[in-house]
Amino acid sequence: MVLLLLVLLVFLLVPFSSSAQQSDRDQYLAQLIDQAKQEKLADQREWHLLLHYQKGIFGGHESEQDDPGFFMAATGKTDPVAELAATLAQFFSAELVGRSRQPAQCAFIARYHWLKEQLKFDPIRLPPLACERFDRWYNDFEVDSISLIFPSAFLNNPASMFGHTLFRVDQKGQTEQTRILAYSINFAADVPPGAGLAYPIRGIFGSYKGYFSTIPYYLNVQKYRDIENRDIWEYRLNLTETQLRRFLMHAWELGNAYFDYFFFKENCSYHILALLDYADPNLHLTDEFLLWTVPADTVRLIVSKPGLVSHITYRPSRSTVIKRKREFLSGEERDLAHRVTQDPAEVDSPLFARLDLARKAFVLDLASDYLRYRIDITGSPKPEWKERNREVLKTRSQLRIPSEEFTVRPFAKQPELGHKMHRVALGGGWRNNDTFEEATFRGGYHDLLDPETGYTPDAQIEMASITVRHYNRADQTRVERATLLNLLSLSPIDSVFHAPSWKLNTGMNTIRHRDCQLCSNGFVNGGIGGAKELRLLKREVLFAFAEVEGNISGAYDEMHRVGGGGTVGMLADITDNWKMMATGSYLKFPLGDKSDDFRWYVGSRFTLARNWAVRLEYNHRDHDNDVLFSLQAFF
Numbered sequence: 001m002v003l004l005l006l007v008l009l010v011f012l013l014v015p016f017s018s019s020a021q022q023s024d025r026d027q028y029l030a031q032l033i034d035q036a037k038q039e040k041l042a043d044q045r046e047w048h049l050l051l052h053y054q055k056g057i058f059g060g061h062e063s064e065q066d067d068p069g070f071f072m073a074a075t076g077k078t079d080p081v082a083e084l085a086a087t088l089a090q091f092f093s094a095e096l097v098g099r100s101r102q103p104a105q106c107a108f109i110a111r112y113h114w115l116k117e118q119l120k121f122d123p124i125r126l127p128p129l130a131c132e133r134f135d136r137w138y139n140d141f142e143v144d145s146i147s148l149i150f151p152s153a154f155l156n157n158p159a160s161m162f163g164h165t166l167f168r169v170d171q172k173g174q175t176e177q178t179r180i181l182a183y184s185i186n187f188a189a190d191v192p193p194g195a196g197l198a199y200p201i202r203g204i205f206g207s208y209k210g211y212f213s214t215i216p217y218y219l220n221v222q223k224y225r226d227i228e229n230r231d232i233w234e235y236r237l238n239l240t241e242t243q244l245r246r247f248l249m250h251a252w253e254l255g256n257a258y259f260d261y262f263f264f265k266e267n268c269s270y271h272i273l274a275l276l277d278y279a280d281p282n283l284h285l286t287d288e289f290l291l292w293t294v295p296a297d298t299v300r301l302i303v304s305k306p307g308l309v310s311h312i313t314y315r316p317s318r319s320t321v322i323k324r325k326r327e328f329l330s331g332e333e334r335d336l337a338h339r340v341t342q343d344p345a346e347v348d349s350p351l352f353a354r355l356d357l358a359r360k361a362f363v364l365d366l367a368s369d370y371l372r373y374r375i376d377i378t379g380s381p382k383p384e385w386k387e388r389n390r391e392v393l394k395t396r397s398q399l400r401i402p403s404e405e406f407t408v409r410p411f412a413k414q415p416e417l418g419h420k421m422h423r424v425a426l427g428g429g430w431r432n433n434d435t436f437e438e439a440t441f442r443g444g445y446h447d448l449l450d451p452e453t454g455y456t457p458d459a460q461i462e463m464a465s466i467t468v469r470h471y472n473r474a475d476q477t478r479v480e481r482a483t484l485l486n487l488l489s490l491s492p493i494d495s496v497f498h499a500p501s502w503k504l505n506t507g508m509n510t511i512r513h514r515d516c517q518l519c520s521n522g523f524v525n526g527g528i529g530g531a532k533e534l535r536l537l538k539r540e541v542l543f544a545f546a547e548v549e550g551n552i553s554g555a556y557d558e559m560h561r562v563g564g565g566g567t568v569g570m571l572a573d574i575t576d577n578w579k580m581m582a583t584g585s586y587l588k589f590p591l592g593d594k595s596d597d598f599r600w601y602v603g604s605r606f607t608l609a610r611n612w613a614v615r616l617e618y619n620h621r622d623h624d625n626d627v628l629f630s631l632q633a634f635f
Contacts, residue, residue: 025092028125033085035119042080049278050111050250053080064266066209067257069098087111092126098256106131107256110249110278134252137214141183143244144172145310148235149184149217150299150415151224153456155489156499160228161200161461162445163295163415165269168217168234169248176313179234184217185251187271189261203263210261210271212254225317226376232315233414235299238307239279247279264292273298283308294444296415296454303416316408318373322496324408325366333363338495340367344391357401364396365403370496411457418454419611419634421445427615427630431471432512438469438480438628448488448571449579449605450634451613458490458531458541458571465507471518478518483507490543490571492533501531501543511555512624513595519555527567540572549587556593563589563596577607597622611635 041047051071053061063070063077070076072090076083090097090104091112098107105112109131115121121128147168154160166186170179189208191199202208224230239247254275259266270293273285288301303309316324326334332351339346340363346352352360371389375381425440443464446455462483469480484507491499504526511521527547534540548564569583585599603617611634619626 024125028122029089029092032088032119032121032126036084036088036115037081039118041115041118042084045281046114046278047080047084049274049281050114050253051076051080051083052274064259064271065257066260067099070257072097072104084115088115091115094129100133100256102131102133103129105129106134108253109134110246110253113249134249137252138245138248141169141248142171142173143169143248144174145170146237146239146244146247147179148237148299148302148309149220150233150235150295151220151228151230152232152412152415153459153461154224154228154230155456155459155461155487156228160230161487163230164224165272165295165298166220167272167275170236180218180221182217183214184220185212185214185272185275186220187212187254187259187268190258200263203261203267206260206262206266208261209258210266210268211258212251212271214251214255221315222376225315226373229317229319229377231317231320231410231412233299234313234315235302235309236311236313237276237302238310243279247275250278251275265289267293269293269295269298276302292444294421296418297421299414300416300420312414314408314410314414316410318369318376319497320411321408322366322369322373323411325362325369325406326496328406329363329366333359335495337363337366337370340364340392341370341388344388344395347395357399358404361396361399361401361403362406364392364399368392368396412455413453415454417610419446419451421634423450423632423634425615425630425632427628429626429628431626432517432624434471434473436469436471438467438630440465440467440481440630442483447486448490449581449603449615451577451605451607451610452579453610458492460486460488462486469510474518476518478510479508479520481507481509490531490541492531492541494533500528501545502526502528503545503547511553511621513553513555513622516555519553521551521553521555523549523551525549529567538573538575540570542568542570544568547585547587549589551589551592556595558592561589561592561595563587563591565596578604580604 036042048061052064054064056062060078061080065077071083073079073082073086076086087104087108094103096102097104100107106129147170149166149168151160151164153163166184168179168182168184171182174182187210189199189203189210191208195202221232225232259271261267270286270289277283277285283305285298285301289297326337329337333355336346336349336351347364352363355363368389371385371392375385375389421444423440423442427440428435428437430436442462445461445463447460447462448458463485465481465483466479467481468477470477483505486505486507488503490501491497493499506524508520508522511519513519525547527545529543529545531541531543534542545567546564547567550560550562552560565585565587567583567585569581571579571581573579580603582602583600586596587599588596599621601617601619603615605613605615607613613632615628615630615632617628
């Protein structure tokens, strides 16, 4: 009888207890929401950083985050107040949310800890949940510091034309040699294989989703340094223990969602800066980029923050190592090292025998470097390359001496030392029987005659450039030139490296053709060729292209012409501040307006300061002569 009464009592009290708990929960949630409103937490910078809110042009806010699962409120993308209230409500639930399918306290752990700190959560009325997945993830880092990583530009991959940035999480007790074993935090577009030029085109309009990922750093080094031959610059950052934890907590949250990836603005550099902004809200890094974000500019910005960067490390690409080692050898020794890669039996030659022990080791190390380079960059390496490398390493081991330390100097200095991205120019000159003044604006980025410090040598990327010119005698003002995209990559060929050179240029210019003195001409030009480096003075690059071109203009009888031909030229460093380029071209157009063009160009640039230069240029094109002197400023 007593037992029956106890069971009946429990049966009656459980609903009452559950109802009381729900009532207390609702009451406490309402209290927290009211407290948050009174303290205006939804207006605070840290809440906006956590949710990636930006002010709208016409008022209000909108989050740059695009995954619906990132928001707890239906209107959370545009309503910080509603999102904060819904987030607080979700903290009382064990429901699985986000891409990682965890309770909100764990999926959005940075939000939870910030709100807990601001509102002083009562652990009895809002019990904290165990977040074992996050704890394991965080503890595996053994974080000691964070480094910003900048792999340099790589023109042969459209996704990497401007370089890339990511973070490395440096562990306690690691050295410069063992940091390659750390983990990296990266943001990148999810691009299908073989996208090619479709990547930047679709990326301009946000057609890809971008995701944060955590992968071993050595995989990044293998891709960027060893396969794509990109130098890597590493910037150790000064962050406190609290800032490091905030950084990683928000990185964990961002693994729960995606951003629409925009090639020029919301790209690899922009969104990783948001992690630093939350780690230290006083930095205001993303606020600096309104229309576009270029990796080199983000590096320049971070280095400019007093005390933020504690140490810079250079990690040369394999091709840079090989080229610098070859420069260290005499001509005979370079030829010997190359012959060893073709036939390891060359170590029995009289020349090799005459070398001292250290020099023999250096030649064999270089030969092995090159063979491993060929093996790694080739999808299906020849079996004989691996066999030759084994023979070289076998001979090298028999010398029984360690390799001497060899300091590799970069061909391009760190990006923050280079000129800024945008350029304006004011100039004047003479064209045929008239004088003119002109002004040019270029959105980005770098051409062959720009000051080279901090940029990939022999590479050109020009975008969004427009020139307005006024002719005095004709009293006419017109758009003289406009460049949509101008890419050029010179890859000097030698006995080791055989990459082709190539170019692509599209835009409009002003031509003189038959009876038309100043006619607008749209063009697309592309070519492939080769280049050769010489050292007759300081450094010269000779190049030649076979090319095709299409033109559209009212100056032509049939409004268009299509043809092809060739260009030869030379790019020369006269001094550290003085550079010259000369080209000559012949193109014949058999389709449309049947005509041909002889063209030549001579340009000279002198650097006044990092962001100031002057140029003198001469253009000739089919009885049309143009001389221009200009002052250029980068900003």
